[in-house]
Amino acid sequence: MTPPNSANPFQDVAQAMDAAHAAARELVLTFPTRPVGRGVTYDAMEAAFDDMLPIEGVSASVALDEWLVRAEPGIVASAGPRFFGWVLGGVTPGAMAGDWITSALDQHGMLWASSPAAVQTEHAVARWLKEMFEIPADWVATTTSGATMSNMVGLSAGRQWVGEQLGFNPALDGLSGNPLIPVVSSTEIHSSAIKALGHLGLGKRAVRKVAAPDGAIDLTALEQELASIDGPVLVVANAGEVNSGVFDDLNGVIDIARAHPSGAWVHVDAAFGLFARLSTRTRQLLDGIERADSIASDAHKWLNVPYDSGFAFVRQKEPLFRSFSSPAAYLAGAPLELDLDAYVPEMSRRARGIAIWCSIKQMGLRGYQEMVDRCLDNAWSFASWIESEPGVELIAPAPLNIVCWRYTPEGLDETATDQFNRDAVAAIQADGRAFVSGTVYRGHAGIRCAFDNWTTTLDDVAILESVVRDIGAKLRTT
Numbered sequence: 001m002t003p004p005n006s007a008n009p010f011q012d013v014a015q016a017m018d019a020a021h022a023a024a025r026e027l028v029l030t031f032p033t034r035p036v037g038r039g040v041t042y043d044a045m046e047a048a049f050d051d052m053l054p055i056e057g058v059s060a061s062v063a064l065d066e067w068l069v070r071a072e073p074g075i076v077a078s079a080g081p082r083f084f085g086w087v088l089g090g091v092t093p094g095a096m097a098g099d100w101i102t103s104a105l106d107q108h109g110m111l112w113a114s115s116p117a118a119v120q121t122e123h124a125v126a127r128w129l130k131e132m133f134e135i136p137a138d139w140v141a142t143t144t145s146g147a148t149m150s151n152m153v154g155l156s157a158g159r160q161w162v163g164e165q166l167g168f169n170p171a172l173d174g175l176s177g178n179p180l181i182p183v184v185s186s187t188e189i190h191s192s193a194i195k196a197l198g199h200l201g202l203g204k205r206a207v208r209k210v211a212a213p214d215g216a217i218d219l220t221a222l223e224q225e226l227a228s229i230d231g232p233v234l235v236v237a238n239a240g241e242v243n244s245g246v247f248d249d250l251n252g253v254i255d256i257a258r259a260h261p262s263g264a265w266v267h268v269d270a271a272f273g274l275f276a277r278l279s280t281r282t283r284q285l286l287d288g289i290e291r292a293d294s295i296a297s298d299a300h301k302w303l304n305v306p307y308d309s310g311f312a313f314v315r316q317k318e319p320l321f322r323s324f325s326s327p328a329a330y331l332a333g334a335p336l337e338l339d340l341d342a343y344v345p346e347m348s349r350r351a352r353g354i355a356i357w358c359s360i361k362q363m364g365l366r367g368y369q370e371m372v373d374r375c376l377d378n379a380w381s382f383a384s385w386i387e388s389e390p391g392v393e394l395i396a397p398a399p400l401n402i403v404c405w406r407y408t409p410e411g412l413d414e415t416a417t418d419q420f421n422r423d424a425v426a427a428i429q430a431d432g433r434a435f436v437s438g439t440v441y442r443g444h445a446g447i448r449c450a451f452d453n454w455t456t457t458l459d460d461v462a463i464l465e466s467v468v469r470d471i472g473a474k475l476r477t478t
C-alpha cells in the first residue's frame with residue numbers, strides 16, 4: 001500500500017495531476033493520426049478489466065498507468081477529426097482547459113453559497129448562450145448533462161404547464177387519477193425525447209406520432225391531430241432529425257399550436273440543429289424557434305466541449321421552477337432563484353459551465369460561426385461527392401451537417417443491399433481511417449456521417465471518400 005504523504009497529502013495530488021497531464025497529452029495530440037476504429041472484441045475488453053477488487057492501494061500514477069494499459073485497445077479517437085459516427089464532436093482548447101480546472105477544483109455547481117464562482121459562471125453562460133443563439137433574454141437557460149436531460153428539462157416544464165391548465169399540479173400531486181396530458185410529435189421524434197417522456201410518467205408509447213413523409217412533420221396531419229384533442233397539449237418538434245438533419249417547419253408547427261383552442265406547449269429538440277443559427281447559410285432552418293416554449297440542445301456535440309454537457313432554454317420560469325424546486329432547510333442560503341437545483345433534475349452537479357465559459361471565451365462567437373461554416377463545407381462537399389460517385393447514393397437531403405447515404409451495388413435486391421451496407425459500416429470501422437455509423441432510414445440500412453468536429457478539414461473528408469471507395473470495391477469483389 002502507498003500511504004498518503006502525511007506531511008503533505010497534496011504532494012500526491014500534484015503527482016497525480018502531472019501523470020494525468022503527461023498521459024492525456026500523449027493520447028490527445030496523436031488523435032489526428034490514430035486509427036479511429038479499434039476493432040477490439042467484447043471478450044478482450046472484458047478480460048482486460050477482470051481484476052479483483054484491490055484491497056491494498058497504489059499511488060495515483062500507478063493506478064492511472066494500470067488503467068491505461070487495460071483501456072488502450074478500447075480508446076477511440078472520437079474527439080479527433082476523422083470520426084463521423086453518430087453526432088459526437090471534439091473538445092476546443094478552451095473547453096479542455098476549463099474542464100480540467102473543473103475537475104481539479106471540484107466546485108459544487110448547485111448552491112451559490114458553496115461556490116459563487118461556479119454558480120455565477122453558469123448564470124453568465126446562460127446569458128451568453130441565449131445571445132449566441134438569439135433566444136430572448138428573459139428566458140431561463142440552464143446547463144444539463146446532455147440533450148436527453150435538456151429534453152427532460154423542457155418537457156418537464158411543459159408537463160407542468162399542461163397539467164396546471166388541466167387543473168392539477170403534476171410535480172406536487174403526480175399524474176395518477178388526473179386528466180391525461182396528451183403529447184404530439186412526428187414519427188421522427190428522437191429516442192431521447194421518448195425516454196424523457198417515459199421518465200416523466202407521460203408514457204413512451206403514448207406519444208401521438210404524426211406522419212413526416214420527407215422527414216419534416218406533415219402540418220396538415222398535425223392540424224388534424226390537434227383538432228382531435230379537446231384540451232391543452234404538449235407538442236414536440238424536431239429541429240434536426242438525427243438521420244438526415246431535416247427540420248420541422250417551426251413557424252408552421254407553432255402557428256398550429258398557438259391556434260389550438262386550449263393552448264399548447266411547444267418543445268423543440270435541437271440537440272445539434274440549434275447550431276444552424278450560427279451560419280447565414282442555414283439559419284433560416286430555425287425560423288420561428290424563438291416562438292417555442294422550450295428548446296433542448298447539446299454542448300458536447302457541436303459546441304465541442306467534453307462530456308457530459310448540454311443546455312436547455314425555457315420561456316416561462318414559473319412552470320420550470322415549480323417542476324424542479326425542492327427546497328430544504330439545510331440548503332437554504334442565497335435567494336432561491338440563484339441556486340441551480342431549482343431548474344434541473346439534479347441537486348449536486350458538476351460545474352460544467354466553466355468548460356463552456358472558457359470555450360466561448362476562447363473561440364468567440366466568430367470562432368463558432370467559422371467552425372459551423374467549416375463543418376457545413378465539409379458535409380456538403382462529402383454530400384456532393386456521394387452524388388457524383390458511382391455505386392453510392394444519398395438517401396436523405398443534407399440540409400445541415402448530417403449526410404445519410406448508402407452503397408448501391410449492382411445486381412443485389414433490397415435485402416442483399418441492406419446487408420451490404422451493414423457489412424460496409426463494420427468494414428469501414430475496422431479499417432480505422434475514418435469512422436461512420438449505421439442506421440435504418442425509411443426501412444432500409446443506411447450510413448450516417450456527421451460533421452461537427454472543430455478540427456475536421458477537407459483533407460479529412462478526402463480520406464473519408466477514399467475509404468468509402470476502397471471498402472466499396474473490396475466488398476464488391478467478395
Ligand SMILES: Cc1ncc(COP(=O)(O)O)c(C=O)c1O
Pocket residue numbers: 086087145146147148149190192193240241242269270271272298310
Ligand atoms: C436530435 C437529438 N436529440 C437528442 C439527442 C440525445 O443527446 P444526448 O445523447 O447528448 O443526451 C440526440 C443525440 O444524438 C439527438 O441527435
